[in-house]
Amino acid sequence: MIQDIKKRATHRSKIIEGQFKGLVKAIENEEYCIDILTQSLAIQQSLKSLNKLVLENHLKTHVKDGMGSDDTEVQDKLIEELIDLYELTAVKSK
Secondary structure, rough: OHHHHHHHHHHHHHHHHHHHHHHHHHHHHHOOOHHHHHHHHHHHHHHHHHHHHHHHHHHHHHHHHHOOOHHHHHHHHHHHHHHHHHHHHHOOOO
């Protein structure tokens, strides 16, 4: 992992850990529902930020190297992974 991204991702993960502990405590203490939801949404935003960092690292390392390869199987695998990731994150309509 690229060291700068690793440092930022580790920091972000520790923040998320603290946020999650706060969420559990809020639920245990039966705090106001809107406060619990607000904390949950903040965690989701933090996870999005972490995901962006990990994706940035993946693109700058694995994808960059793999797409520069002459091995079409490696390239096809990378393309398939990104398509699968897109489908996982795509908003599905009802």
